Amino acid sequence: MSVPRGRGYRAVLEEMISDRVHGASWYFLRLAELLEAGVSEQVPIETMISDIRSIRPGMAPLENVAELLTQVKPLDLSRAIRVYWGRAEEGIRANSRLFMNRVKSMVTISYSSNARLFAEAVGARVVALESNPGGEGRMWGGHGGLVVPDLTMPYFIANSDAVVMGGDGLYEGFIVNKVGSLPLALTSRHLGKPVIVVLESFKARRSRPSQVYRVNVGGIEVPLFDEIPLSLVNVLITDIGVFTRVDVAYIEGKFKETILKYTSTTQ
Known part of the structure; x- marks a missing residue:
């Protein structure tokens, strides 16, 4: 599988941790980029799960994705997140x-x-x-x-x-x-x-x-x-x-x- 190239894992993670403006929808979509960077840099799944839960402890989309990572490969999940995010926007509209x-x-x-x-x-x-x-x-x-x-x-x-x-x-x-x-x-x-x-x-x-x-x-x-x-x-x-x-x-x-x-x- 080819891995999309983008920013480094740590850069995406730090952006999500330090953000003070965006809501949970933004975090959900950013997770796709984080997972792609994690696969590219061979970050262990256990580390990704822990990092995701530490971004905003208790935030529902982060907890849901962390849980799904125990069942789904990170790159497959990142692609599914992008599809879901777009279709969710269409449904809400x-x-x-x-x-x-x-x-x-x-x-x-x-x-x-x-x-x-x-x-x-x-x-x-x-x-x-x-x-x-x-x-x-x-x-x-x-x-x-x-x-x-x-x-x-x-x-x-x-x-x-x-x-x-x-x-x-x-x-x-x-x-x-x-x-x-x-x-x-x-x-x-x-x-x-x-x-x-x-x-x-x-x-x-x-x-x-x-x-x-x-x-x-x-x-x-x-x-x-x-x-x-x-x-x-x-x-x-x-x-x-x-x-x-x-x-x-x-x-x-x-x-x-x-x-x-x-x-x-x-x-």
Whole structure:
């Protein structure tokens, strides 16, 4: 088998560890490059599994891929990841179109590629919270969104059709997303606005994350992610369907079934 040539294994790994802007979708796709570099440099599979789990402990796509590495050759898995990522994007775009004319304006947090896909699919006006710490929400300014201070969320939610956010992980009973997502969902519920979460099936994992990633802000360690109870989520849009009642085991199972199929068809 030929191995795609690219950056070195350590360079890709360090980029993933040091990143402070991107979400889980970006990490999932970067894993394809990491695995290819690992094969090229003959990195032991056990080392790759350990390294992947250390990037963002508990992040669902990383844990899922680390687990799959015990069953699938790294190069086959990297190719399957690329295929799955592209088809997941197509599925989310198609399923988002079901909300055309129902969501014309939305409030969001952080910078989610899936929230952007939704906004583009339905033609919604976007109001994005700055999303501190980190301020990733400011990236929406380059995509036609209005960026506003975090504490103004009640005003803008009241004047929108829905809150739409991405998600870094789907677990039994809750979704993990950027810190600030829980107060956003609670405020939306208080104001009678629906909460729509958009994420790919490769982020579904029944087992609870072992750790919550933290960052240092002014000398204080703060968690970078919130847990949003599924009871606060009105609609979950994924690449495999739209759900108002969420079966995490089903979504996780469909992901694993499909990506294993891709490992045999991409060789």
